[in-house]
Amino acid sequence: xxxxxMTINGAAxxxxxxxxxxxxxTGRPFAECPDCSEAQLDQAVRAAKxxxxxxxxxxEARRAALLKCADAIEAQAQAIGPVLTQEQGKPLGKALExxxxxxxxxxxxxxxxxxxxxxxxxxxFRVELRRRPLGVVAGITPWNFPVLLAVWKIAPALLAGNTxxxxxxxxxxxxxxxxGEALREALPPGVFNVVSGGDQLGRWLTAHPEVRKxxxxxxxxxxxxxxxAAAPDLKRVTLELGGNDPAIVLADNNPEKIAEKLFWSxxxxxxxxxxxxxxxxxxxxxxxxxxEALGAIAERVKVGPGSAADSELGPxxxxxxFDRVSELVDDARSHGAKVVAGGKPLANEGYFYAPxxxxxxxxxxxxxxxxxxxxxxxxxxxxxxxxxxxxxxxTHFGLGGSIWTEDLDRGAALARDLDCxxxxxxxxxxLAPDVPFGGVKWSGIGYENGPWGxxxxxxxxxxxxxxx
Numbered sequence: 001x002x003x004x005x006m007t008i009n010g011a012a013x014x015x016x017x018x019x020x021x022x023x024x025x026t027g028r029p030f031a032e033c034p035d036c037s038e039a040q041l042d043q044a045v046r047a048a049k050x051x052x053x054x055x056x057x058x059x060e061a062r063r064a065a066l067l068k069c070a071d072a073i074e075a076q077a078q079a080i081g082p083v084l085t086q087e088q089g090k091p092l093g094k095a096l097e098x099x100x101x102x103x104x105x106x107x108x109x110x111x112x113x114x115x116x117x118x119x120x121x122x123x124x125f126r127v128e129l130r131r132r133p134l135g136v137v138a139g140i141t142p143w144n145f146p147v148l149l150a151v152w153k154i155a156p157a158l159l160a161g162n163t164x165x166x167x168x169x170x171x172x173x174x175x176x177x178x179x180g181e182a183l184r185e186a187l188p189p190g191v192f193n194v195v196s197g198g199d200q201l202g203r204w205l206t207a208h209p210e211v212r213k214x215x216x217x218x219x220x221x222x223x224x225x226x227x228x229a230a231a232p233d234l235k236r237v238t239l240e241l242g243g244n245d246p247a248i249v250l251a252d253n254n255p256e257k258i259a260e261k262l263f264w265s266x267x268x269x270x271x272x273x274x275x276x277x278x279x280x281x282x283x284x285x286x287x288x289x290x291x292e293a294l295g296a297i298a299e300r301v302k303v304g305p306g307s308a309a310d311s312e313l314g315p316x317x318x319x320x321x322f323d324r325v326s327e328l329v330d331d332a333r334s335h336g337a338k339v340v341a342g343g344k345p346l347a348n349e350g351y352f353y354a355p356x357x358x359x360x361x362x363x364x365x366x367x368x369x370x371x372x373x374x375x376x377x378x379x380x381x382x383x384x385x386x387x388x389x390x391x392x393x394x395t396h397f398g399l400g401g402s403i404w405t406e407d408l409d410r411g412a413a414l415a416r417d418l419d420c421x422x423x424x425x426x427x428x429x430x431l432a433p434d435v436p437f438g439g440v441k442w443s444g445i446g447y448e449n450g451p452w453g454x455x456x457x458x459x460x461x462x463x464x465x466x467x468x
Contacts, residue, residue: 004033004173006040006196007180009047010189013040019198021174024089024315025305025350031087033173036195038204041165044193045210048136048163051190056133056161059114066110066155068186070103073147076182077103080147084175085306088143089314089351090269092306102151102179105449108433109155112454119462126465131458133161134236135212138205140226142218143169143317144272144373146176152448153215153238154192160457162213166194167205169218171318206230213237213457217274220396220442227445238446238456240438242371243399244278246392247428248382248414249290250405251283258404258426259293265402265428267301267355270313271375272321275400275437277428279368280379281388287381291340291359294379298341298355305350315351316374322351325374328367329356332378337361342375363391371397385414393419398440402428421447 005012015034023030036044055062073080077099084095120127139153146168157164168176173196180194195201206214206229213236216226223239230237247265249258266277282290304311316322322345329343342356356376361368368378382388392401401418403425405411415423421439424430431437431449438447446456 004031004177004196005181006034006036006177007184007192007194008040008044009193010184010187012181015040019170019173019196021087022171022318023086023350024317025086025307025352027319027350031174033177033196036197036201041195041201041204041208044165044195045136045208047190048165048193049210051163051188052133052135055163055188055191059159059161062159062161063110065187066106066159069155069183070106070110072182072186073099073103073106073179076178080175080178080182082307083178084147084172085314087172087174088146088306089317090306091308091311091314094269095306098145098148102148105148105151105433106155109159109454112156112159112451114159114454124467126467128463130461130463131160131455132461134457134459135162136165136210137162137213137215137457138165138167138208138211140167140202140205140214140216140218141169141176143171144269144274146172147179149217150176150179152453156448156454157215157457158187158191160454162457163191164193165205165211166192167202168194168196170196170198203229206235207233209233211235216240223444236459238448239444240274240446240448241399241442241444242373242397243274243276243439243443244369244371244395244397245275245400245402245420245428246279246281246418247277247402247404248388248392249280249282249286250385250403250407251285252406253286253404255286255289255293259290259297261427262290262404263294263297266377267298267313267375268429270316270353271377272317272373273429275422275429275431277377277402278371279392280377281382281392282379284381284383287379291357291379294377295340295357298357301355303346303352303354313355313375316353317351319351321374322353325353325372325376328370328372329358329376332358332361332365332367335361335365337365337367337378340379363394369395389414389417396442399443400424400428400439402426
């Protein structure tokens with residue numbers, strides 16, 4: 001595989017130090033990436049700051065540049081896709097979906113309005129409200145959807161007139177470095193920079209005095225550290241953190257009709273989705289049938305390397321996550337949980353874990369109370385809606401949730417009672433570039449996507465003109 005380079009001031013940049021990147025299908029290194037030094041990071045920040053005046057000057061030029069970014073990603077998708085699969089683990093088809101989705105996000109963001117607002121005009125005053133860019137913005141992104149979730153940040157930040165520095169997860173840096181390479185011709189030098197490295201690089205970036213905003217997607221623990229590190233400099237932050245999403249299935253459902261959608265709402269990307277179903281509550285009359293249907297799907301799903309054409313689910317991305325899922329399932333079993341399907345690793349090498357359905361488990365067990373972020377789903381019964389809403393909401397998390405019912409009006413009413421940022425009815429994980437996304441409680445601060453996400457990369461300025 002050809003050497004991967006960082007993008008700093010529009011140029012390819014290597015490093016004296018390298019980090020190994022592991023293939024989660026084997027657990028062995030397959031490539032290296034640059035380990036950015038503090039001096040190189042400072043070079044990237046200075047380049048981003050120097051690019052600000054010209055970049056902020058022409059909004060239409062920025063829109064055109066975002067469309068070029070979309071074209072560039074599509075042109076390179078077939079080349080980047082296998083890299084994304086090998087470093088992340090997801091099937092190649094899903095990697096390509098992620099890349100084409102990133103192009104879609106660029107195009108949708110380019111069409112968002114960015115206009116001043118006239119608040120008042122009379123014979124005495126003209127008062128305008130404008131949104132101005134923040135300056136240099138840093139994005140710190142996770143390993144589950146490294147390209148798409150980066151573009152959720154990059155596109156609105158650039159449209160607003162900011163410049164950007166991307167720091168991807170050290171587990172999946174290569175696709176982000178390839179993204180930087182693909183966008184070098186679409187954007188002026190310094191506007192978009194990509195640096196790779198470990199946790200120390202993230203700390204340097206968060207503390208850098210010229211960075212005015214941090215947009216982070218990742219764990220609650222890291223999000224708290226970033227918020228604390230940003231506070232002394234009063235940097236703006238957007239934090240999209242973890243979720244422990246409940247799905248509530250009412251007894252008026254046909255289990256066979258909804259089982260497939262429920263399964264993939266929990267197990268897509270091997271469960272490594274912040275807004276996937278993490279806890280499933282099923283009303284007692286249909287509980288046995290739903291469990292049986294889910295178990296049958298789990299047993300037949302093909303798990304294998306992302307490069308294999310017939311793989312529907314790939315491995316977990318890294319050893320730490322594999323060990324965590326194994327630990328949570330073993331802990332649930334030690335507390336009396338029944339394993340309906342899966343419950344064990346699948347190979348001697350790599351981080352493959354069988355899609356796992358468990359019952360006879362409840363709140364107070366770690367698999368229910370914590371975010372597993374993997375292919376293990378606790379399925380629990382309930383008797384009354386009031387009871388299950390209390391259980392669903394009784395957590396520090398509040399990213400998403402869903403209600404499943406044939407009665408759409410009742411479903412919408414119950415969805416309003418879920419304490420989360422997005423509540424779905426008869427679906428889960430349906431996200432779109434024109435719909436805001438964010439969490440409540442420990443699941444985050446701020447929103448991404450649509451005009452709300454764009455606004456998060458700006459600050460207000462009032463222009464108040466006295467006519468006399």
